[in-house]
Amino acid sequence: MNCEQLAALYEEYALGVLEGEERAELEAHLARAGDPCIVGVAQARWVVAQFAHAAPDAQPPAALRSKIIDAVKPSADTSRTAVPIEKPRLSRQRAIFPVWAWVAAAALALITGYTIRQMNNQNDQLAQLRKEMKLATMQNQALQNQLDMDRMVAMVMMSPDSTPLKLMPKDKNMPMVHAYLHPHMGVAITADQMPSMPSARTLQLWFVPKTGKPVSAAIFHPDASGQIAFVAPVTIPRDEIAALAVTDEPAGGSPQPTTPIVWMAQVN
Amino acid sequence: MLLAVVQPWPEGKQPTDAVLMERILQRDSGALEALYDRYGRPVYSLVLRIAQHPSSAEEIVQDVFLQLWRSADRFQISRGPLEPWLFTMARNRALDFLRLKREKQRRREDSDSDILPSAVVRPDPEGDIDQHRRAEKIRALMTSLPEAQRRAIELAFFEGMSHSEIAAATGEALGTVKSWIRGGLLRLRESLGEASS
Numbered sequence: 001m002n003c004e005q006l007a008a009l010y011e012e013y014a015l016g017v018l019e020g021e022e023r024a025e026l027e028a029h030l031a032r033a034g035d036p037c038i039v040g041v042a043q044a045r046w047v048v049a050q051f052a053h054a055a056p057d058a059q060p061p062a063a064l065r066s067k068i069i070d071a072v073k074p075s076a077d078t079s080r081t082a083v084p085i086e087k088p089r090l091s092r093q094r095a096i097f098p099v100w101a102w103v104a105a106a107a108l109a110l111i112t113g114y115t116i117r118q119m120n121n122q123n124d125q126l127a128q129l130r131k132e133m134k135l136a137t138m139q140n141q142a143l144q145n146q147l148d149m150d151r152m153v154a155m156v157m158m159s160p161d162s163t164p165l166k167l168m169p170k171d172k173n174m175p176m177v178h179a180y181l182h183p184h185m186g187v188a189i190t191a192d193q194m195p196s197m198p199s200a201r202t203l204q205l206w207f208v209p210k211t212g213k214p215v216s217a218a219i220f221h222p223d224a225s226g227q228i229a230f231v232a233p234v235t236i237p238r239d240e241i242a243a244l245a246v247t248d249e250p251a252g253g254s255p256q257p258t259t260p261i262v263w264m265a266q267v268n
Numbered sequence: 269m270l271l272a273v274v275q276p277w278p279e280g281k282q283p284t285d286a287v288l289m290e291r292i293l294q295r296d297s298g299a300l301e302a303l304y305d306r307y308g309r310p311v312y313s314l315v316l317r318i319a320q321h322p323s324s325a326e327e328i329v330q331d332v333f334l335q336l337w338r339s340a341d342r343f344q345i346s347r348g349p350l351e352p353w354l355f356t357m358a359r360n361r362a363l364d365f366l367r368l369k370r371e372k373q374r375r376r377e378d379s380d381s382d383i384l385p386s387a388v389v390r391p392d393p394e395g396d397i398d399q400h401r402r403a404e405k406i407r408a409l410m411t412s413l414p415e416a417q418r419r420a421i422e423l424a425f426f427e428g429m430s431h432s433e434i435a436a437a438t439g440e441a442l443g444t445v446k447s448w449i450r451g452g453l454l455r456l457r458e459s460l461g462e463a464s465s
Contacts, residue, residue: 049352060312252284
């Protein structure tokens with residue numbers, strides 16, 4: 001079966017009811033990088049996930065919230081939101097001890113203090129190692145994600161079914177943005193020498209339909225070297241897209257454009 | 269000196285999921301608290317419905333939110349909102365629990381609890397504006413379905429059964445079960461379309 005024939009089964013697969021040959025055939029498609037079924041099944045998972053709203057409403061125990069937050073505290077950066085709190089002072093207590101008891105207590109305190117200091121040093125080193133390991137894992141994952149995305153971009157760009165488009169900037173000093181519109185795999189967007197964006201703003205890609213309001217396709221930022229390369233799913237039928245447009249929006253994106261178009265390409 | 273975390277959000281301002289995920293990437297536990305306050309209840313409701321056991325549901329929900337904390341770097345808001353990814357992850361984990369409990373063999377798709385955020389993509393970005401309206405539509409849809417069809421969908425979604433398992437559990441013909449499920453999914457899509465229009 002080809003992807004178009006399998007499309008009817010995406011939601012049944014996402015629901016987990018599909019079996020036998022149909023399931024095996026669809027999974028063979030999903031195992032191939034860049035197969036259009038991957039995007040189709042991802043969208044079907046979104047649709048099927050909505051059944052979660054049919055579960056009877058239940059209040060989680062109050063303690064669950066603090067259990068979760070306590071569990072992440074060791075890896076949280078408390079310096080961002082932390083405020084100092086004074087340690088409660090202990091009230092003075094008088095007691096009478098013989099001198100030898102004071103000496104023994106002092107020796108014990110010294111040994112305990114030394115041991116605690118040693119343990120703290122080891123804990124600090126361990127925490128530092130853990131932090132470095134976590135950072136390396138995150139960097140590795142980010143690189144892997146970028147590699148996957150670059151591969152996807154290359155596949156869409158090279159596909160004979162993709163339509164190349166040039167999104168022209170309204171400001172002549174801005175670079176041109178390239179788009180490759182594929183009916184199933186999505187739209188690949190690439191650009192170089194893009195200006196940097198403040199963190200409170202984002203660029204947002206829109207499908208402008210022949211009739212009706214623009215439909216959000218993706219939000220994105222140029223990377224540190226001013227490059228853009230990503231693939232966004234095509235969420236309205238290819239024939240209904242009149243244009244692709246990019247606007248500058250607040251971080252997180254907007255349901256509808258709130259600023260004038262910065263880049264635009266007509267789609268024939 | 270002891271350290272205590274203060275509420276970092278200004279009064280009355282609700283940060284978006286994207287902003288909170290960015291703050292989680294910076295290891296801000298306050299952002300996780302805010303996301304828990306937003307999604308903890310529906311996620312717990314879903315998991316409890318599947319696992320049927322409050323203490324197990326608690327463990328699974330904790331696991332889901334810790335996974336969110338660990339996998340924040342994989343999340344790209346452009347691919348879709350957070351809620352369906354959380355639902356998918358929570359459902360898969362709860363079904364795994366259920367299957368282990370029943371000593372059933374796990375199937376490949378459903379055993380992938382740590383599903384990547386990119387594997388759950390909203391088909392219509394604009395349709396996500398009104399989440400409450402969408403939830404109401406789903407509840408209305410389920411109550412409008414004939415009892416047998418609703419039961420079939422519940423067995424699939426909440427108990428992780430396949431077509432043939434549902435047929436065996438309900439005593440209905442396999443073809444009938446397939447058409448109930450397909451019809452239910454079609455109605456779901458239509459409902460979501462109406463909710464976004």
